[in-house]
Amino acid sequence: MRKAKVRINDENLQVSAEILRALAHPLRMKILEFIDKHKTINVNKIYNTLKLEQSITSQHLRILRLADIVQTSREGKFIHYNINYPKVAHVVKAVDSFLEEDK
Amino acid sequence: MRKAKVRINDENLQVSAEILRALAHPLRMKILEFIDKHKTINVNKIYNTLKLEQSITSQHLRILRLADIVQTSREGKFIHYNINYPKVAHVVKAVDSFLEEDK
DNA sequence: CTAAAATATGTAAATAAAACGATGTAACAA
DNA sequence: TTGTTACATCGTTTTATTTACATATTTTAG
Numbered sequence: 704m705r706k707a708k709v710r711i712n713d714e715n716l717q718v719s720a721e722i723l724r725a726l727a728h729p730l731r732m733k734i735l736e737f738i739d740k741h742k743t744i745n746v747n748k749i750y751n752t753l754k755l756e757q758s759i760t761s762q763h764l765r766i767l768r769l770a771d772i773v774q775t776s777r778e779g780k781f782i783h784y785n786i787n788y789p790k791v792a793h794v795v796k797a798v799d800s801f802l803e804e805d806k
Numbered sequence: 807m808r809k810a811k812v813r814i815n816d817e818n819l820q821v822s823a824e825i826l827r828a829l830a831h832p833l834r835m836k837i838l839e840f841i842d843k844h845k846t847i848n849v850n851k852i853y854n855t856l857k858l859e860q861s862i863t864s865q866h867l868r869i870l871r872l873a874d875i876v877q878t879s880r881e882g883k884f885i886h887y888n889i890n891y892p893k894v895a896h897v898v899k900a901v902d903s904f905l906e907e908d909k
Numbered sequence: 910c911t912a913a914a915a916t917a918t919g920t921a922a923a924t925a926a927a928a929c930g931a932t933g934t935a936a937c938a939a
Numbered sequence: 940t941t942g943t944t945a946c947a948t949c950g951t952t953t954t955a956t957t958t959a960c961a962t963a964t965t966t967t968a969g
Contacts (some may be wrong), residue, residue, distance in 0.1 A: 716832040716839075725903065727826035728927090729819040736819075746946055759928065759946055766926095780936050780945045795902045798829065798894070831957090849916055864917055869956095883966050884913050892958065 720796050725770030730755070731763050735786065738773060743785040825897050828873030833858070834866050838889065841876060846888040 726732065736745055737753060750760040764784060766775045768772050776783050829835065840856060841847055853863040867887060870876045874893050881885050 713832070713836075716835045720830050720832045720835055723826050723830035724926095727823050727830045729816070729928095732819045732823055733816075747944090755885045758930075758948085759945075762927080765947075769920075779934090782946065791901070794899055798901070799898045826925085848912090859959075860916075861960075865957080866946095868917075878966095880965090885916060 719797055725766050725772055729798050731767060734763055735767065738784050739786050743783045745781040788791050816873060822900055826828045826872050828869050837863065837866055838870065841887050842889050846884050848884040849903055
């Protein structure tokens, strides 16, 4: 099956690299997996369960938010995090088609 | 289509993050794309065509080599770089299944 | 053997990211 | 109100990455 090949310009490279950077941290991946596992979950649960510092957790969540990898919704005092699956799928697809043996 | 869900341990997280980090740099992505485009190519062609410094190019290639994203073969004075597609595919698949909506 | 070409590596300086602790803000409960 | 909980952000220190330049290594040509 022949796949479409995406030719990438410098701006795209910058953006793609930024998103990959956001993913490329063990703690962030762990947090993401945790959110994923629960579909939606608040910050307290994340850092208590994973035994992380509150501020560190918030900072990593911020990076994920800025990269648009997660989304939030407030419910009273709580802020629920959930994964932006379309975005993740997009990233995966981008890396996939960016380097593709079958031209 | 239901996909297999990979539960990931700390070591896997570390390894995945390392590979993603190697990918997550605009210049490295540019170099990778260039290698990809040519299937196999030497360092000279890379830095001359992309207008990069020789040592910087070598240093980024080193990072890609250590992450096992590219492979090399020597032919006389020249060292040919080519992409380790199975590895890239593996990374893509890992990210893909790591965060997967369909459980 | 010596010189030059192709590539890699060492290292210092610059820059960026991470961690840490403290403070800020919003929502709610008393 | 005031206090407390949930979360975010700020300022600083620590650590990692990137760049830049010089030097080293390997191979080949002369």
